[in-house]
Amino acid sequence: MTNRIHREVIGGHLLVIGGAEDKYNERRILKKFLSLAGDEKAEILIVPVSSDFPEFASDVYAQAFRNLGVKNPRVLRATSRQDVFNADADALLDGVTGVFITGGDQMRLVSILGGTKFAQKLGELATTTNIVVAGTSAGAAGMSASMIVRGEATPHPHKNSVRLSPGLGFLKNIIIDQHFTERGRISRLITAVSYNPYNLGIGIDENTAIILDREGVLEVFGEGTVTIVDGSQITYNEIAEVKDNESFSVCGVQLHIIGDGMIYDYFARTPMQPPNEFLLPDIE
Template identity: 40%
Template sequence: MADNQEPGQLIIIGGAEEKDGDCKVLREFVRRAGGTKARIIIMTAATELPREVGEDYTKIFERLGTEDVRIIDTVTRDDASSSTYLEAVGKATGIFFTGGDQSRITSIIKDTELDTLIHKRYAEGAVIAGTSAGAAVMPDVMIVEGDSKTNPRAEVVEMGPGMGFLPGIVIDQHFSQRGRLGRLIAALAQQPAVLGFGIDEDTAIVVNQNVIEVVGSGSVTIVDVAEITHSNVDNLLKDEPMAICGAKLHILPDGYRYDLKNRKPILERIIQPLAAA
């Protein structure tokens, strides 16, 4: 990356984003990826219905004005070395990971030529987005699976290697809809990460260097465990509940921002202009 070149942005979506009407979250991805001049790649590795899902997103992105949309369906790790796919990603301004099973993304793409190239394009300014499973893979350590609507316990959540676009962070999606606060706290308690982002459906965080902006109809729950005053994690036996004291909790709706470097909300809310009819 050149000295004066800024890295790209991340758009991490909590799943179930609106696909009809205004499509606020997906519209934001298209806009930041270059608008009508964007070159968008749809990564379908997570889903078992790649053709159907890929075509659905293609129609949406084309309806929003982007003419150059391509689907990359990596079924095996060998596919991640395809010269055709590598050429397409090398020209992309926006790369979108669909939902499905996050383990499929890491098992097929992580540590391949395609993975290296996607990170290179991000460093060069491309926008990387993911919804649901595509959101889960963004950190260096991701939530693989876990129980929802439960109190924090060590066995509630299984962690695994993510794609490493947003290191030191834990992401959970479908957050308030599936009652995943306990799961997010359990994940944070097991990792060196001190910040967890729980992203509601039809809601995204836009990560632009050290500033995070919330976009969408729901909210983002931020859990900061950097300055906890007590935890019983080191002494827990199986099935015993966690105790976490002194954690910080922030809930931010559309237009609010968060300072990632200093770990605090930016309270001057951004008022988004109305989309043209």
Template identity: 40%
Template sequence: MTHNNQNGSLIVIGGHEEKEGKREILKEVARRTGSGRLVVMTVASHEPEGYYDTYAPVFAELGVRETREVYVNERSETASEELLSCFDGATGVFFTGGDQLRITSQIGDSPVEQRINEIYASGGVIAGTSAGASAMCETMLVTGSGRESSRIGDLRMAPGLGLIRGVIIDQHFAERGRMGRLLGAVAQNPRVLGIGIDEDTAIVVEGEQFSVLGSGAVTVLDGSTVSSSNVADGGRDTVLSLFDARLHVLAAGNTFDLAQRRPSVPGARE
């Protein structure tokens, strides 16, 4: 299981990251953006007013020299030279929250997505919070029950941007009780590693590893050890059963090897 073979990094945020005080997650986005431009993508929201105004001053305080907002109201706008010029000199992209399906339907396989991939390939940072986090996957969770028992027919998934492959990401994980739907997603294809990210928590992906940053936890569900499930035989309203899935819970400072599917504590002996 690998993510895209690119030179850049991904910062995948579980939502409601701290915007006052320590702001360590947004500080990391700013640090990795460096002296270049940061493009703030508000495309996930049907009502983007306020998103950019919230983030732009925070990033300015954290040392980002220049930010630009990109909002796509109609897919045809993604070929606009004026819009594409916002990416000139950019070394970072930040996706705000909203609806992940709006991100993919508006910019998937478009000149905007191409520019984002170019920034990533050239060593830039691509970050996303909430819906912006889910959209980074090859396959993304769109809907599914949270606090109820997971039923086989509850989940709806769709193709994502494919910035990270072989994983499926859920956000607001502990706060919205989303263990059931992540289990359901992994049960449908145990090849995919399930990653649930709490609020004010992020994973920083570089190469085949990620590290955890923030105040919450990251839950990793590995379905490669699953011995049995009822996904193939049950009806839509059947409660999911799943045996022998492997679970890891990681806190700030812990790392995870995506290729080996193993967590670690930096400095600890193997």
């Protein structure tokens, strides 16, 4: 993991949300997004192309951001590749400090955006500027280079319980899964990691997010937990040897379940001990 080419390159921050983030009450995650985007100076672009109802999705988020003080959130209005080609990518992204990718269907997201000038420019901004790119649910899944596209929440981790497809690639060797413990997705994430244990699997609960910075720091933020599946110590992996609907053996999977405020070093692949967390306060 020492070679820069083989690890994540993040210019500012990625905010990866497990779906169903609170939009009306405490709104911790949306506030965090705006804070990373520069608060009152935030220039926000909403990307609702994953959604079945992109107009509705963009309205919901535009209103949520307006309620939090954003003056004129922009929207990429597109339901087809043609719309994306016709959109003025330069104008849409010029001066933007935060991009928010909504939920829906990650396959739609990638099949519409993939390979367009807009996606290329967004990727450049994400790696070379201080921008924050946020994605929730499908928008979170789509950030991976190896993206989980479907897969029933099967009890046994069988080989066919998950399909991978190329995603937007903001995360080069991290596979994101979302609505994670709510939908019992640990088996499919272990399966996804077992395909190529080079990838780190990160499952994010609803109303919960991870914030990744350029230095390898991943912080958990929100109500639920984040489950990290590290396959780098796998000693035995049967996945190539079984039929599609068969369960397979896999040994030596490392699991970290971390909650709000916990930090994981995604370069070194190690959870960081909270400093003095359980100590009584010093008496001065």
